Amino acid sequence: MHLTSPSFKENSARALADAPLQRALAKVPLGFIDKRRAAADALPEFEALRDKAVEIKNHALKHLDLYLEAFAEKVEAAGGTVHWAADAEAARAIVLDLARKRGAKSVTKSKSMISEEIELNDFLEQNGIQPVETDLGEYIIQLRHEHPSHIIAPAIHVNRDQVEADFRRAHADLDPQRDLSDPRSLLAEARQVLRRRYGEADMGITGANFLVAETGSAVIVTNEGNADLTQLLGKCHVVIASIEKIVPTLEDASQLLRVLARSATGQDMSVYTTVVTGPKRAEDLDGPEEFHVVLLDNGRSAMLGTEFEEALRCIRCGACMNHCPVYQTIGGHAYGWVYPGPIGAVLTPSLIGVEDAAHLPNASTFCGRCEEVCPVRIPLPKLMRHWREREFERHLQPAPMRWGLGLWAFAARRPALYRWGTSLVAPLLSRMAGKKQRFSSLPLAGGWTKGRDLPAPEGKTFMQQWAERRSAAGKAKA
């Protein structure tokens, strides 16, 4: 996808002024937050399971090479093939080659963030192969030529009436008089149209939530059942997954599944959790004839062994963005790349370079809610702070910010100077602010005051007030 992270500020301003988007975003907290809370509260072992999830992921990452080897061996033993892709380009070439070998003209796909990361759809189209997204949300945004704005609810930024207009445009062969006012009729129409597409597909591409080293299985979770139809009807099933999806055993996958759906949608289990291993067996009556797994690195191995390794524990539940006040205000597209929200602010600089993503780690109020709800306890605020530090070291911040911080640091190291300076400025600002005692605009702080007023200081500094109160208290006691 076209990278727009460098213009994060402009993206955000546009998002704030986008009325339909703001209408859609208002619903984010209503759905996800309460449901997650209720599901977590209903399971007494939930917090202990989160600790287990951390342990499992850490162990898997520490032994990642060995578990990947074990996984590949089992996939091959079950009659499947593993492909190793160091970067996006390699992954795209592998998928295209598989499609060409089968003479595929159309491929069905179930939601995969990795597919977004490697920009697979555009690439397939350029090569004459039609990708068909089957997850309802993904289907909607494919019709709109957009990208997902949320990792589990890709069309969360789209309103119902927009979907209706898209369907009328895209499904021109259907009766123009049909009633689509009920969301259920939209769902039924998508189901009907996509059933036909499934029939035409020569290949089915899915992501994976987990890869199990013990058995060479991919664990694929959906609520719609679209991933199951994708692999069942596609004749050739291709799983594309990044290397950190590996877990050692089926039991480990079970521990993670117990926190995944609860954190994501507040369900105890998603509707379909499917553990697939190899192609259909000789005696099976249906299922794909071929099974391929594409293992993608694309910058992840460079995070191993660094302070950012912890971000590789992510199981893509979406809780951090659902609970993020910044995400709730600007939505996912403003982040400008594949992964939005707090995890996006940490991953994007790691995967595409901090030069292009320098703004993202600053998109935080440091309220800490993301870390509180993250099922694998990724210290997201701390990791964002690490990026800010690196960014400062590398002089990637704008000059006024660097001068300002430099001036502040100079004074802060000299307490007498600092006190003298603030005692001059505080009464001055207080007088300037007038009766309202608030600034609605300030030079050099336009970005800050555009969205809110700055309360003026009360005329005396904290240190002055503190000294006065202490002496007053001393007198009262005496």
Add this chain to the structure above:
Amino acid sequence: MATSPRETMLARIRQAAAGGVSQAERRKAVAARLAEHPKGIVPARGQIDREGRVALFTEMAGRAGARVQRIATYDALPGAVADWLRAANLPAEVIMSGDPRLAAAPFETTALSIRNGASDGSDLTGLSHAEGAIAESGTLVVLSGPDNPNSLNYLPDNHLVALSADDVEGAMEPFWQRLRMHYGEGAMPRSVNLITGPSRSADIEQTLLIGAHGPRELVVFLIG
């Protein structure tokens, strides 16, 4: 000599992940975990007796939108299926898995028209047999295999599932153990389908709608 992408990737990962620990030690840790598959935390909720598990499964599956109907024996299954179809105003036609327990049930005593095999998508109602169920979350465990084509679970609008009450376990873990016993360590059927309620989507304005790509109705006949 050029190395393969596999070797290059693995070497890079090994170097970053190992953190100074010897390769022998790391191999030992991995082999041990794969052999022992430690269970971790299994919620107390499902660790109860048979009747408790059946009751919990019924409650949890119901919450997920499935209908659970308990019948005494396999002999009562054909009648229960026919009754359900009639009440739902559906044609008396079913595509059925070849599971021996279903094959032995007296379907000839009903007016149902039964077909065996995989579904091509034109069937309104499918009937499969579950390997078991998970009480903790109200989840059915359905294995693919020559007797249970996977298409029966996903293509028909109405998915009917026969489940023996003896096969209701508290949690997911006993099934992993069962699969190891049946297929051997590290081997699996093509697909293990864990199904919790009928298919759904909340992709339009976060409104939950039942009946996305998969079945709109999930009906469990709990036997025994």
